[in-house]
Amino acid sequence: MSQSSDVLVIGAGVIGAATAYFAAQQGQSVTVLDKGLPASGTSSACEGNILVSDKELGPELELTRYSLGVWHNDLEEHKKLWEFESKGGIIVASRESSLASLNRVMAVQNSYGVDVEELDQAALREAEPHISPEALGGASYREDCQVQPMLVAAHLVRLATEAGARFIADTPVTGFLRSARDGGRVTGVRTPRGDFPAGAVVNCTGTWAGELAAMAGVEVPVLPRRGFVMVTEPLPPMVHHKVYAAEYIDNVGSSDAGLQASPVVEGTPAGSILIGSTRERVGFDRKVSTAALGLLARNATSLFPFLKDVKAIRHYHGFRPYCPDHLPVIGHDDRAPGLWHAAGHEGAGIGLSAGTGKLLAQALAGLTPDMDLSPFAPARFGEFGSVRHHRNSEHREEATA
Amino acid sequence: MSVTADVAVVGVGPAGLAAAVAAAEAGARVAVVDAGNQPGGQFWRHAPESVREADGHGHHGWSTYLDLRARFDAARGAGRITYLPGLQVWMAERTGLPGSAEFVLRTTAAVASSGAAPATVAADRLVLCPGGYDRQLPVPGWELPGVMAAGGIQAFIKANGVLPGKRFVIAGTGPFLLPVAAGIAEAGGKVLAVLESSSPSAWLPHLGAATGVPEKALEGAEYAAVFAKHRIPYRTRSIVTEVLGPDKAEGVRTAKVDADGRVRPGTEREYADVDVVGFGWGFTPQMELPVALGVETRLDADGSLVGVVDERQQSSVPGLYLAGEVTGVGGATLAVLEGLAAGAAAARPDSHVPVKQPAAIARHRRFARAMHHAHPVPAAWQDWLTPDTTVCRCEEVTAGEITEARDSLGARDIRSLKSFTRAGMGWCQGRVCGFAAGCLGAGPGEMPDAGSLASSAKRPLAAPVGIGELAALDN
Numbered sequence A: 001m002s003q004s005s006d007v008l009v010i011g012a013g014v015i016g017a018a019t020a021y022f023a024a025q026q027g028q029s030v031t032v033l034d035k036g037l038p039a040s041g042t043s044s045a046c047e048g049n050i051l052v053s054d055k056e057l058g059p060e061l062e063l064t065r066y067s068l069g070v071w072h073n074d075l076e077e078h079k080k081l082w083e084f085e086s087k088g089g090i091i092v093a094s095r096e097s098s099l100a101s102l103n104r105v106m107a108v109q110n111s112y113g114v115d116v117e118e119l120d121q122a123a124l125r126e127a128e129p130h131i132s133p134e135a136l137g138g139a140s141y142r143e144d145c146q147v148q149p150m151l152v153a154a155h156l157v158r159l160a161t162e163a164g165a166r167f168i169a170d171t172p173v174t175g176f177l178r179s180a181r182d183g184g185r186v187t188g189v190r191t192p193r194g195d196f197p198a199g200a201v202v203n204c205t206g207t208w209a210g211e212l213a214a215m216a217g218v219e220v221p222v223l224p225r226r227g228f229v230m231v232t233e234p235l236p237p238m239v240h241h242k243v244y245a246a247e248y249i250d251n252v253g254s255s256d257a258g259l260q261a262s263p264v265v266e267g268t269p270a271g272s273i274l275i276g277s278t279r280e281r282v283g284f285d286r287k288v289s290t291a292a293l294g295l296l297a298r299n300a301t302s303l304f305p306f307l308k309d310v311k312a313i314r315h316y317h318g319f320r321p322y323c324p325d326h327l328p329v330i331g332h333d334d335r336a337p338g339l340w341h342a343a344g345h346e347g348a349g350i351g352l353s354a355g356t357g358k359l360l361a362q363a364l365a366g367l368t369p370d371m372d373l374s375p376f377a378p379a380r381f382g383e384f385g386s387v388r389h390h391r392n393s394e395h396r397e398e399a400t401a
Numbered sequence B: 001m002s003v004t005a006d007v008a009v010v011g012v013g014p015a016g017l018a019a020a021v022a023a024a025e026a027g028a029r030v031a032v033v034d035a036g037n038q039p040g041g042q043f044w045r046h047a048p049e050s051v052r053e054a055d056g057h058g059h060h061g062w063s064t065y066l067d068l069r070a071r072f073d074a075a076r077g078a079g080r081i082t083y084l085p086g087l088q089v090w091m092a093e094r095t096g097l098p099g100s101a102e103f104v105l106r107t108t109a110a111v112a113s114s115g116a117a118p119a120t121v122a123a124d125r126l127v128l129c130p131g132g133y134d135r136q137l138p139v140p141g142w143e144l145p146g147v148m149a150a151g152g153i154q155a156f157i158k159a160n161g162v163l164p165g166k167r168f169v170i171a172g173t174g175p176f177l178l179p180v181a182a183g184i185a186e187a188g189g190k191v192l193a194v195l196e197s198s199s200p201s202a203w204l205p206h207l208g209a210a211t212g213v214p215e216k217a218l219e220g221a222e223y224a225a226v227f228a229k230h231r232i233p234y235r236t237r238s239i240v241t242e243v244l245g246p247d248k249a250e251g252v253r254t255a256k257v258d259a260d261g262r263v264r265p266g267t268e269r270e271y272a273d274v275d276v277v278g279f280g281w282g283f284t285p286q287m288e289l290p291v292a293l294g295v296e297t298r299l300d301a302d303g304s305l306v307g308v309v310d311e312r313q314q315s316s317v318p319g320l321y322l323a324g325e326v327t328g329v330g331g332a333t334l335a336v337l338e339g340l341a342a343g344a345a346a347a348r349p350d351s352h353v354p355v356k357q358p359a360a361i362a363r364h365r366r367f368a369r370a371m372h373h374a375h376p377v378p379a380a381w382q383d384w385l386t387p388d389t390t391v392c393r394c395e396e397v398t399a400g401e402i403t404e405a406r407d408s409l410g411a412r413d414i415r416s417l418k419s420f421t422r423a424g425m426g427w428c429q430g431r432v433c434g435f436a437a438g439c440l441g442a443g444p445g446e447m448p449d450a451g452s453l454a455s456s457a458k459r460p461l462a463a464p465v466g467i468g469e470l471a472a473l474d475n
Helices: A014-025 A059-072 A076-082 A096-111 A121-127 A149-162 A206-215 A248-252 A290-303 A305-309 A346-364 A391-400 B014-025 B062-077 B150-160 B177-186 B200-211 B214-229 B288-292 B332-347 B358-374 B399-409 B414-421 B434-442 B450-457 B467-471
Strands: A005-010 A030-033 A089-093 A116-119 A137-141 A166-168 A175-178 A186-191 A194-203 A223-232 A242-245 A260-267 A273-279 A311-322 A329-332 A339-343 B002-010 B030-034 B081-085 B087-094 B103-109 B120-128 B132-134 B147-149 B167-173 B190-196 B234-236 B238-244 B251-256 B269-271 B276-281 B283-285 B297-299 B305-307 B320-322 B390-392
Touching: A005 A014, A005 A186, A014 A030, A014 A149, A014 A339, A014 A346, A030 A149, A030 A194, A059 A076, A059 A346, A076 A149, A089 A096, A089 A121, A096 A116, A096 A137, A116 A121, A121 A137, A149 A166, A149 A346, A149 B399, A149 B414, A175 A194, A194 A206, A194 A346, A206 A311, A206 A339, A223 A290, A223 B467, A242 A290, A260 A290, A273 A290, A290 A305, A290 A311, A290 B467, A305 B467, A311 A346, A311 B467, A329 A346, A339 A346, B002 B014, B002 B081, B002 B103, B002 B332, B014 B030, B014 B062, B014 B120, B014 B332, B030 B087, B030 B120, B062 B081, B062 B332, B087 B288, B120 B332, B132 B150, B132 B276, B147 B150, B150 B167, B150 B177, B150 B276, B167 B177, B167 B238, B167 B251, B177 B190, B177 B214, B177 B276, B200 B214, B200 B358, B238 B276, B288 B450, B297 B450, B305 B450, B320 B332, B332 B358, B390 B399, B390 B434, B399 B414, B399 B434, B414 B434, B414 B450, B434 B450
Parallel strands: A005 A030, A005 A194, A030 A166, A089 A242, A194 A339, B002 B030, B002 B120, B030 B081, B120 B320, B147 B276, B167 B190, B167 B276, B190 B234
Antiparallel strands: A089 A137, A116 A137, A175 A186, A186 A194, A223 A273, A223 A311, A242 A260, A260 A273, A329 A339, B087 B103, B103 B120, B132 B283, B190 B238, B238 B251, B251 B269, B297 B305
């Protein structure tokens, strides 16, 4: 097990899998370790969204659009493997006030090149015939799409191994190998299966990224945010797009600890309807919350009243990794040379994974990445997670102005 | 509606009926939640009491049922049992709050009920007696209409008094195939054959355990008489290799097998004019509620996931007791004994009244273990499948898709197989195909380990529940 790699990826979720895939495509020797099996963390407990509609203007939107290009171009030939579906998203406003906010957001998004189209009541009803009679209007985002996230992670790992990478399951990282010189450079990892030396170590452990970084003596403030998703019995097609309420955008960027939810309702090829998603900052609490289920159900039935007579057959929850400024950490950690991070993508990790993996692979190979990674620098946080530079917060004001 | 009680009992088959009676007679206020419309469970299922009085025909242990039922009714009459029929628990939770009830059950109208009003039950102690259902192994053609679980045929007859078809083949393993076939014949159906994959010689190493429970030998003799009277062929070391269609079950192809279940070439034959095929490969305990509440589990001798209990039937979760098939599949007599012990202990958790019949419980558990060893799931059963054999009927996932996900994507446990192939994601949530998918994930000749089975039994909604009902949740 002591064979050295150029790149050692920790975590076989969707971010680690994409990083390994693109690093292997670059011709690097790659090892992927996971404490369990591929896609057993957050990647298996989300909705598989690739959304443009809910993104903050600025680096997040830029990364989203870059990533969308990678999905459509670099990964085009594999789309079927992970059930890629360009279903499009629709944001619905049911109050005059939220319709006004939605119109403002649309105008700004349009000016940044987002493909968004206003839907009046009639157009909305044509697109979603079962929408609530209360719905006043909406916005259509044709670029929004969806994948089956577990299949993405598992197939990217498989494709990486076909390109020469090796994947080792059930291997938790217990510590880092450090060089005596070069400012304590990270030169590999320790595991119960032995040491794995590597030229670069990439922390793709999602919600657990902060814990892993701490093992290397650096702080990366990635926190868990819990989200419940409910699944209905299979039905004939009733919901044709990803349909969310206008409040969704406000929730995504919120740091409020309390339980929040706004309806995200969508049909799936298998016939079940997914109802998401709550957001709660409750640490790693796995206790099922009847409050969360009740809120999801109320919100979903307010968008689609027919759902009240439909049965839920399961629900699941996952922990979305997020940073205080709601941007991921992507790039080299100058405080621990040799250590890289790609984590904290919050509810957008599936969509951002393709772009993140490709950009990181470019940087790992010593190339200039297609997109500037400095807004995502792991060391951008000061004491107590405050943000050192203010680029993103300016954009946030712009988006909500 | 809200009900509070000292002890809540879920399920009112042999174990639950006994537990409710024992707890009430020990002085506890008891709430009983059951999906059925009247007491008895699967084992003592009978026609609606409003239609005709049950006479116990075709039932074993009917006098035990009548005794427990009379005591149950008496306790209800005395206000010590609140009986909530027609309801399924969709969520069980521990409150963990000092000063409030330890367990809360949320219920919804059972699919087959006449629309009972949902109730929330809060209790300090909980006895789970959810029972089990027929374990199924897929074979080519088993997705056709006319293929039923052996227990499903029996339940159909017990509840309706009529047969679901005319000409039957019953196949699988274990003594349970006998009462199913006998029940069909007594109700006027034609049983073309009972195919048992094991052989009577498999009992030889376990005769000591078997003779410890002489009543089982008596039952066996009764069935032998019924089989002789109706000329039912009982073929050992035999299996159904394919159900023949095309649009519904119309025949079966069978073969003889060796001790590991490998088909012996040249032994194939066909039965035509079949309209119902019943399969039973033992039972799967209904583990979602124990797993949801976090009990310690183990693999039993039959490869099932079961809960670990102490001599008073208490699980690793304080105040949570288990009785019946969820502690190990062992039949109704054992379930009643366990239910009596669990109910008494749950009523008076701090007194150390000794369990009444520890020797009988031990004897029946030894017998059950012997039965599991004598009637195993054949080691080579995966060889009966072709790549296009359907394994998950809800989502139409084939054996080939499952082994492909295992070999190329590294899926080993039922949970990752479900993620990658959708096996177990449909209406039944893997209750039917979970075991078989787990075998395929574990590899040829293998069975799923406890972790894999637990990943499948983790069903945060223990029953389907209306979104309108969830929307009415007020906290």
